[in-house]
Amino acid sequence: MTPPPGSLLTAENLYKAYGPTNALDGAGFSIHPGEVVAIMGPSGSGKSTLLHCLAGIVTPDSGTITYDGRVLSSMSDTERSALRRSEFGFVFQFGQLVPELTCVENVALPLRLNGTPRKEAERTALSWMQRLEVDDLRGKRPGEVSGGQGQRVAIARALVTGPRVVFADEPTGALDSLNGERVMELLTEAARSTNAAVVLVTHEARVAAYSDREIVVRDGKSRDMERAV
Amino acid sequence: MSIGHTLLGLLESGPRHGYDLKRAFDEKFGHDRPLHYGQVYSTMSRLLKNGLVEVDGIEAGGGPERKRYAITEAGITDVERWLATPERPELYLQSTLYTKVVLALLTHRDAADLLDTQRSEHLRTMRALTDRKRKGDLADQLICDHALFHLEADLRWLELTAARLDKLREAVAR
Structure with a gap:
């Protein structure tokens, strides 16, 4: 099978077992540049495993993942790491900021790891922090900011390298509804402005409502609701 | 009103x-x-x-x-x-959705499919409301939020029912 025309990231027939449990049982996925796709489903349905496979963090037992014409499984670990650092951005539920670094250092970190000089990295980081309305926190450490603020800092960090795909796993899971909505607005606006695709794992309908379409995962099988109707 | x-x-x-x-x-x-x-x-x-x-x-x-x-x-x-005078809370006990799910099970149709399709339809409406909220003023935001919370409640019921379909199938077959 060939990926749908124009798609940036595609998965076909993914299988992944953890011991006797089939986390993925023939799941598929596809996303276009600039698109926000929600992966929904009950707890334990396999949605996070699907996200981890798509992001090259977990290797599926079988199946094909194609990113921008390249097959992920045929890449070396080094190539996959480089891809994750330069083309993918990540936002998780919590625990993603380095507590010893200030907020601006956290946001600049992916650029520093790619070899960008400190001054330039922090200048770019600060411009992203302004867009996410957290530039006043530049000198604070993650322990000194609220959950909602920390999540905006994390989004700035996910976007700082200009990724083509942002993977967000329950990005509002630890926030109250007002903060959660603001985080979703800022994340989707920022991603749309750079034409980045967003793969959003959530079990919350109000969060999924910020997506363009949804994929439902149940018992490791996926269903693309747009193509189904 | x-x-x-x-x-x-x-x-x-x-x-x-x-x-x-x-x-x-x-x-x-x-x-x-x-x-x-x-x-x-x-x-x-x-x-x-x-x-x-x-x-x-x-x-x-x-x-x-x-x-x-x-x-x-x-x-x-x-x-x-x-x-x-407080408004009487709606109880929604005679839900059309519940009737449809039970009928689908009784007639051996795919009830999970029915629930997935309904979720998708709810999400479509929720997207439109979210979009209107994003572009609207405070009044728009409050009106849309009210609708969004109700739709979300429906969706939670859809998820719960999807998780209990096997039990419900047994119950309606009796």
Whole structure:
């Protein structure tokens, strides 16, 4: 099978077992540049495993993942790491900021790891922090900011390298509804402005409502609701 | 919604003409369904008959739209009583969705598919409301939030039912 025309990231027939449990049982996925796709489903349905496979963090037992014409499984670990650092951005539920670094250092970190000089990295980081309305926190450490603020800092960090795909796993899971909505607005606006695709794992309908379409995962099988109707 | 009480409430801040009342109603509450002029005048004549409003003046040119209405003491008491009375929470016990799921199971159709399709339809509406909220003012945001929370409650029920389909299938087969 060939990926749908124009798609940036595609998965076909993914299988992944953890011991006797089939986390993925023939799941598929596809996303276009600039698109926000929600992966929904009950707890334990396999949605996070699907996200981890798509992001090259977990290797599926079988199946094909194609990113921008390249097959992920045929890449070396080094190539996959480089891809994750330069083309993918990540936002998780919590625990993603380095507590010893200030907020601006956290946001600049992916650029520093790619070899960008400190001054330039922090200048770019600060411009992203302004867009996410957290530039006043530049000198604070993650322990000194609220959950909602920390999540905006994390989004700035996910976007700082200009990724083509942002993977967000329950990005509002630890926030109250007002903060959660603001985080979703800022994340989707920022991603749309750079034409980045967003793969959003959530079990919350109000969060999924910020997506363009949804994929439902149940018992490791996926269903693309747009193509189904 | 009680249009009569809403129009009465709008009159509390001062007398207004019929067309002015309609405009105020549409601006504040009629985002989806603006009032017809006919509704305004039939409501006002009922309020007039019940002594809740009185005609405060008539502009030259005549016609019902030229009447200016003022709220009476009885009208103010009526608004007060309406505001103080809680609305009965809807119980939604006779849900069409529940009926559809049970019928799908009874007739050996795919009930999980029905629930997935319904979720998708709910999400489509939720996306439109989220978009309107994002572009709208505070009033829009509050109105959309109310609708979004209700749709979310439906969705939670859909998820729960999907998780209990096997049990429900056994129960309806008995």
